[in-house]
Structures are given as structure tokens and as C-alpha cells.
Amino acid sequence: MDLSSQRWTLLLGLLACxxxxxxxxxxxxxxxxxxxxLRARADAVLDTRYEGDAAKAxxxxxxxxxxxxxxxxxxxxxxxxxxxxxxxxSSHRRGSPAVRRAAGALIGAGGLAYSLYWCAxxxxxxxxxxxxxxxxxxxxWGFPAAGACLVGLAATVVLSAREWWGAPGSAPxx
Numbered sequence: 077m078d079l080s081s082q083r084w085t086l087l088l089g090l091l092a093c094x095x096x097x098x099x100x101x102x103x104x105x106x107x108x109x110x111x112x113x114l115r116a117r118a119d120a121v122l123d124t125r126y127e128g129d130a131a132k133a134x135x136x137x138x139x140x141x142x143x144x145x146x147x148x149x150x151x152x153x154x155x156x157x158x159x160x161x162x163x164x165x166s167s168h169r170r171g172s173p174a175v176r177r178a179a180g181a182l183i184g185a186g187g188l189a190y191s192l193y194w195c196a197x198x199x200x201x202x203x204x205x206x207x208x209x210x211x212x213x214x215x216x217w218g219f220p221a222a223g224a225c226l227v228g229l230a231a232t233v234v235l236s237a238r239e240w241w242g243a244p245g246s247a248p249x250x
Contacts, residue, residue, distance in 0.1 A: 081173060082162035088184030089158030095191050096151025099144065114140050118202035125205030139207045143198030147191050154187030154225060161232045168239045179231035186224025193218040 079086065102110065118126065118133040126133045161183050165176045193214055201210035211218065 077163075077167045079163075079166050081177060082166040082180045084177070085158055085162035085165065085180030085184040088181070088188050089155045089162060092151045092155030092158060092184070092188040092191055094151075094155075095188065096148050096153070096155060099148035099151060099195070103145075103148065110144065111137070111141055114199070114202050117199070121203055121205065125203070133202070136206055137202050140198045140201040140210075143194050143201065143207065143210075147194035147198065150187070150194060151191035154183070154190060157229070158184040158187045161229065164236055165232060168235060170239045170242070171235060175231070176235060179228050179235060181228070182224045183228030183232065186221050186226075186228055189217065189221035190225055193221050 114137045115133075118137050122128060122130065122133055126136075158180075162180050165180045168176055196217070197207065197210040197214050200213065201207040204210050204213065
């Protein structure tokens with residue numbers, strides 16, 4: 077098993093896990109301060125973005141905090157899956173090493189980027205007046221990141237099936 081062939085996958089997966097765990101630590105250490113900061117962002121635009129509707133602002137702040145939690149959970153989960161994919165791909169001998177590296181890099185980079193996307197959307201939403209506006213503003217980031225994760229995982233599944241059960245014309249390579 078050549079782990080160096082999947083060093084980027086493994087590093088990006090570990091960074092995503094570190095992000096997720098770090099977010100969890102931040103929640104444990106400063107949950108109230110984080111919520112207060114989100115609330116302050118909404119309060120700053122209460123009259124302009126929320127038309128003075130404090131209840132609507134509270135809904136957005138609450139959902140924004142859920143987006144931060146989503147960032148935390150995605151970082152740990154996708155980071156761990158990226159690490160697993162990196163280990164699996166590093167054991168493969170069939171097919172193109174460049175394709176294996178690309179598959180791993182997609183899930184590693186996509187997982188980290190997707191986790192960061194949810195955090196950015198959570199922080200932006202109170203100032204924009206809605207979580208939908210934040211997701212729309214960051215769609216350029218979120219959709220490609222999610223797509224990279226899905227493509228990288230799907231490619232890992234296909235490459236693994238070919239590795240484990242063989243495929244016509246796919247001899248093991250070094």
C-alpha cells in the first residue's frame with residue numbers, strides 16, 4: 077500500500093476532520109458567544125433586511141446556527157470518508173494512478189470545501205436577511221464542492237469494484 081499516492085486525499089480529509097472537530101470545540105467553548113455574534117449581525121440590519129421583524133431575524137439566526145452545526149458535522153463525516161477513500165485507493169493496483177489520485181483529491185477537496193461552505197452560509201445569512209439568500213450567494217462554492225464529493229466517492233466505488241472484481245482489459249499496474 078502506497079499512502080503517498082493518496083497524500084492529498086488523506087491530508088484534505090484530515091483537515092476536514094480538524095475543521096469539524098474544531099467547530100465542535102468552538103461550540104463547547106463559546107456557543108453563547110457564537111449565537112450572540114450571529115444575533116448582532118441580524119440586529120445590524122434589522123430595519124433594512126428584516127423590516128423591523130425581530131421574530132423573522134430570530135428564525136434566521138437560529139437556522140444560521142444550524143448551518144454552523146452542519147459545517148461541523150460535514151467536516152467530520154466527509155473528512156473521515158475521504159480518509160477511508162484515500163486508504164482504499166492507495167491499496168489499488170489496477171487502472172491509472174492519475175485517475176485514482178484525481179478521485180481521491182475530488183472527495184478530499186470537496187469535503188473540506190463543502191464544510192467551509194456551510195460555515196460561510198451560516199455566518200452570512202443573518203446579515204443578508206435569510207439563509208436562502210446566503211445559499212444562493214454561495215451557490216458557486218457549494219454546488220461544485222458537493223459535486224466533487226459525489227464524483228470522487230462514485231469514482232472510488234467504481235475503481236474499487238474494478239480492483240476487487242476485475243474488468244476486461246484492466247490489468248494491475250504498479
